[in-house]
Amino acid sequence: MDLPLREARPQDSAGQAPPDSPAPHREDLGSKIKEQKIVVDELSNLKKNRKVYKQQQNSNIFFLADRTEMLSESKNILDELRKEYQEIENSEKTKIKK
Amino acid sequence: MEAPPDPAPLAAAPAPAPLRAPQVARLREEQEKVVARCRESIQHWKKVDEDYRALQERLGALPDKLSYSVMVPLGPCAFMPGQLVHTNEVTVLLGDNWFAKCSAKQAVGLAEHRKAHVRRTIDDLKKVMKSFESRVEFTEDLQKMSDAAGDIVDIREEVNSDFEFKAKHRIAHKPHSKPKTSGSFEAEFPDGTKAQALLADEALWARLEELERREALLGELDSKPDTVIANGQDATSSEEEEAEEQSRASDGPHPGAAAPGHCDGDVADPGLLSGRVNGHAHCSVNGSHSYHSDEDEDEDEDDSEESEPAHHAVGAGHSSVPTIYFSHTVEPKRVRINTGKNTTLKFSEKKEEAKRKRKNSCGGGHATPELPTIRTPADIYRVFVDVVNGEYVPRKSILKSRSRENSVCSDTSESSAADPEERRGLLRGLSWEEAACSDAGESIPEEEQEGQPRGAVPPLAGPPEVQAFSGTVVEKDVLSPCAAPRPAGAHPLLPPIPERKELLSEASEEVTKRVSKFRAARLQQKN
Secondary structure, eight states: OBOOOOOOOHHHHHHTOOSSOHHHHHHHHHHHHHHHHHHHHHHHHSOTTOBEEEEOTTSSOEEEEOHHHHHHHHHHHHHHHHHHHHHHHHHHHHHHHO | OOSSOOHHHHHHOSSSOBOOHHHHHHHHHHHHHHHHHHHHHHHHHHHHHHHHHHHHHHHHHGGGSSOEEEEEESSSSOEEEEEEOOTTOEEEEEETTEEEEEOHHHHHHHHHHHHHHHHHHHHHHHHHHHHHHHHHHHHHHHHHHHHHOTTOBOOOOOOOHHHHHHHHHHHHHHHHHHHHHHHHHHHHHHHHHHHHHHHHHHHHHHHHHHHHHHHHHHHHHHHHHHHHHHHHSOOOHHHHHHHHHHHHHHHTTOOSTHHHHHHHHHHSOTTTSOHHHHHHHHHTTSOOOHHHHHHHHOSOHHHHHHHHHHHHHHHHHHOHHHHHHHHHHHHHHHHHHHHTOGGGHHHHHHHHHHHHHHHHHHOHHHHHHHHHHOOSHHHHHHHTSBOTTSSOBOOSOHHHHHHHHHHHOSSHHHHHHHHHHHHHHHHHHHHHHHHHHHOOOSHHHHHHHHHHHHHHTTTSSOHHHHHHHIIIIIHHHHHHHHHOOSHHHHOTTSOHHHHHHHHHHHHHHHHHHOOOHHHHHHHHHHO
């Protein structure tokens, strides 16, 4: 019944994006986007009676969370990541063009 | 930009050569490494900060609900559903496995504090990173410039090695040179010390002479005061001697029984007191003579003791009666000298005097009758009986006490020796009487005293008397040879007259010489 969901940490990934190292950050960002996509997919495919747990950052404890809230949150994170990624790509493109 | 180059170029280029690309590149690499490290640490710290932020968030929201349904971790991979209760109760790790139990709000505060610390660290790291980034930029520029125009040179100022050496030498030489100088000084010292010593010697001698002069003046001046003092106070040896002389003089008028009687009356206990002492008590009034001054010097007790016989002789020369009397009084002294008491004679005399004076006050009764009674050797022996208890008790440990007296030769022995001496004093008195009666001279009584005991001990008085007598007289004779180096000690039975002559001569010599001890020592050293 209860399916503990190991949520990705969008905030971490978002915070870790250093603008100085575009190449690795982009890769990280890409992987994170992939993860986030999976999270969103999973959450959206969950049955309604499923329980969702969110891991407390930097610890091993999982707090029960609302499934819909989590889904929306993860979608938001995914959007942010995509934006970031796109920004980086754009900046790189502009650099290359220059 | 170019003038103050990085430290790296200095280190990189060993010679004033054009900047080399690889070295500058390496510098840039190092700087970039530093920047990268800083970035990493900043990231780490940012993550920590982020964690703290999340924690703060969670802690802030935790007390909102009474309980949270959570998955409780049972190890890294095992979980079980549970409930988080006591949502407002947190234990905070303070460090070193110490925890503080506090509320969620307090925990938030703690987290905030830590976040501030983390931020500070991050700021520092960022500063470092910025500085190194700027350096990297500069090195990049430098590299480009050097590449573009090869006339950019690494300016180096070489340290003059010779100069440095010189400085080092200076430092190193100091310790060496110092000893050298000191050594030279030392070489000079002996001369200086010699000169100083000579000077000191001269000064010392001058001082000594001055002191002697003073001494001479004082000695003459003191002689009169001494006599005055002698009347009232416990006399020093010199005083005693003076007193003796005086007593001689005073005794002169009382040749026979009258003199003893007179003495007894004054002194109160002639039996206890030696003839000398009696003399002191009576005759201190009389002025002292040259003898006294001689004795005042107190160079040696021997001298003083010797001088006493001399006094006798002189006294005899001046007035026959007192001379006789005191020859006896002196005799015990001489005996003592023979036994080796020379060193402590002064002291002993003092003590004796004190004792006599003490006894004068209390024990006058005994001797007064006794003195006249002594007409025979037996009576003399009687005198040697212990009077300490107030009665005549046979002396038991005469030998012992005698030996002590002789051996110790010190003030401590006086307590024990005082009695025998007193007895001796009595003896003197008696002998003087005898002498007065017999008119045989001083030698006769002496011989009587010394000789009789040996021959006449058994037939004479009872056992106590015999003991007492034997102790005093015989032992002196026996011990004298061993203790005393003088010929007089070797021949205790010798008539005193020749000794007196010797002593007289000695005394006269002393008078002529009159050199202070210090000076004498000095002279001896010189010799």
